[in-house]
Amino acid sequence: EVQLVQSGAEVKKPGESLKISCKGSGYTFTSYWIGWVRQMPGKGLEWMGIIYPGDSDTRYSPSFQGQVTISADKSITTAYLQWSSLKASDTAMYYCARLPPDYWNYVAYWGQGTLVTVSS
Amino acid sequence: DIVMTQSPDSLAVSLGERATINCKSSQSVLYSSKNKNSLVWYQQKPGQPPKLLIYWASTRESGVPDRFSGSGSGTDFTLTISSLQAEDVAVYYCQQYYDTPPTFGQGTKVEIK
Numbered sequence: 001e002v003q004l005v006q007s008g009a010e011v012k013k014p015g016e017s018l019k020i021s022c023k024g025s026g027y028t029f030t031s032y033w034i035g036w037v038r039q040m041p042g043k044g045l046e047w048m049g050i051i052y053p054g055d056s057d058t059r060y061s062p063s064f065q066g067q068v069t070i071s072a073d074k075s076i077t078t079a080y081l082q083w084s085s086l087k088a089s090d091t092a093m094y095y096c097a098r099l100p101p102d103y104w105n106y107v108a109y110w111g112q113g114t115l116v117t118v119s120s
Numbered sequence: 121d122i123v124m125t126q127s128p129d130s131l132a133v134s135l136g137e138r139a140t141i142n143c144k145s146s147q148s149v150l151y152s153s154k155n156k157n158s159l160v161w162y163q164q165k166p167g168q169p170p171k172l173l174i175y176w177a178s179t180r181e182s183g184v185p186d187r188f189s190g191s192g193s194g195t196d197f198t199l200t201i202s203s204l205q206a207e208d209v210a211v212y213y214c215q216q217y218y219d220t221p222p223t224f225g226q227g228t229k230v231e232i233k
Contacts, residue, residue: 045162045170045213045224061221095169105217106160108181110169 002026004034004096004111011117012086019082020114022096029077030054033099036070036081037107040092050099051079086118122146122216126225132233139201141228143214148194151218158218161190161199164227165210173212174199206232 035050049060096111157177162170174190
């Protein structure tokens with residue numbers, strides 16, 4: 001069974017850094033693209049970017065390029081999303097997302113979500 | 121970016137009745153080499169992550185009840201719930217994967233009348 005288990009909720013101050021995680025299991029981690037989707041409070045879904053853990057090839061949506069960093073550690077089958085300097089507008093639920101085979105850009109499996117709250 | 125527009129924003133349907141959600145893309149999402157449309161539908165229940173219902177516009181994901189069906193081609197697509205059940209109360213999203221970045225519709229909230 002494919003599972004994506006995300007790290008817990010975070011409360012941070014503006015300007016702080018943060019790295020959240022997503023551990024994949026039940027499949028060959030290095031063979032599927034995995035990425036992140038943002039959902040701001042009461043809003044819709046936004047595709048942030050994806051990474052192929054097999055070779056660390058990373059693709060960002062233009063809106064998120066330079067704003068976040070996506071990475072993966074295949075030795076522990078975990079993907080990451082990190083910020084170097086959080087803003088209040090980063091407050092959102094962040095979902096880890098595994099794509100289907102063959103690099104079709106939709107989400108076959110979702111993590112449970114990590115709520116990030118940025119407030120002074 | 122391809123803009124995805126859903127209609128209506130919300131709808132209330134009686135139990136057992138049909139619910140129809142529309143999704144329009146700003147350009148065709150027909151993947152010509154496969155002759156398939158690069159469109160999915162997700163269901164998001166309150167407090168839960170989204171769940172994949174349909175891909176390639178009309179292929180039901182394994183385990184999804186057959187009261188859910190997808191149709192359409194090119195730029196106009198429809199998700200139909202043939203007989204609404206209480207557990208179908210949710211927000212439904214379409215998403216295109218024809219072009220990068222992938223883009224979502226704004227969502228349609230389905231409630232019980």
